Amino acid sequence: MFKPNLLSRTFKVCEVFRRNFTDLPPKNFKIERALLVTKLSRYEFERLRNPKLSETELEKTLRSRGTDYDTLIFLHNLHKNFEHRVAKNFKNAGVEVKLINRTSLEKETLKWADVLIPIGGDGTFLLSANRASPLFAKGKHKTPIVGFNSDPERSEGRLMLRKQYSENVEEAVKRIIKGDFKWMQRSRIRATLLGNNGEIPESVDLHGHAVSRMEQEETRPEYLSPEFALKYRAKMKRILPYLALNEVFIGETMSARVSHLQVVLNHSDVVNKTKCSGLCVSTGTGSTSWHTRLETNNIYSAYNNINRITNQHIEDLKQVLPQLKEMNVNVGEVVEKYNQNLIFPADDPRLCYSVREQICVGVWPSPKEFPSKNFVDNIVVKSRCIDACLVIDGSIAYPFNDGAKVLLENHPEDALLTISLD
Structure with missing residues (x-):
């Protein structure tokens, strides 16, 4: 009645994929410098939105609109106190520590660090992972990442260390410094725009924070091979500067509007046309997302x-x-x-696409046998939308309107190197 569990079906392909990693584990790995990426609390967010208000004026403004100001301050202090605990334990272990906000990660700072430590919840981990791109770390082994959940009572933190390590930070830090952990690779999605120019459209940060200056880093456009250019009617390609750890979602920004997309799977000659509520392309890590x-x-x-x-x-x-x-x-x-059975391993090299609420009536989809969910090695999507976006990990959005094309694929060198204590 049931298909075999996906975990058992992917062991062989994952083992081949793992052997392609060249820096697992990094040679002579030693932690001397730790970069702590801190959560932007709601209080800090409101402070940034209202820079001209005094503390008293800000409190009055927030209370007047119905915000629970006391809880806002309590949670802010809770997160900040936890950050100081983590920083103190690393310093006590003889590690040089830098604390920065998650929106201010830059190329040179990443090169400085031996380990990247997001502190907060999954959102902080994802934004840190987005910016820890190998595109900006060439010539250096990958910087491993390990996250601490600063508030496990209110945050699931599936990407962070378990709750027990939030309660016992000292134990976690000792194990990390000692090397008492397992290396783990998490596959990520590379998004490459296909078109007749090498421009990257201006992105929007859906969290409302300032977009990192890494967005402006140079990623040079490349000319496509004649065969590829002819197949997809494009001259150039350009890789977006962020890698998706969870998923890439493509669809109209207004949820009530139907998303019209054309999809090519595994570079086949079949163009699948669909009308739906959007397309989600997920990694193994993201198979427990949108949950x-x-x-x-x-x-x-x-x-x-x-x-x-x-x-x-x-x-x-x-x-x-x-x-x-x-x-x-x-x-x-x-x-x-x-x-x-919907969940598959974080290091699985395949992508799983899901057509959200696909219209199956009349001529849609075309061809009729186009499955609404399947595993693929790569996928090319062309937009026939009016006001759509391509969204990376629910964080960075790029305009993706009529005529826009993107290639989504998985490369072993793009995988995120993480540390697991369990």
């Missing part, structure tokens, strides 16, 4: 919210298919197994 809490048999698990099924889906099927009633199907077990 929600689903309770089955008193077990809480995070699943891909685009593709997951619920108990209600199975109950509805039982009404349509009486044989399911006769089989006495365990609804919770079916849901659990199906949703678990």
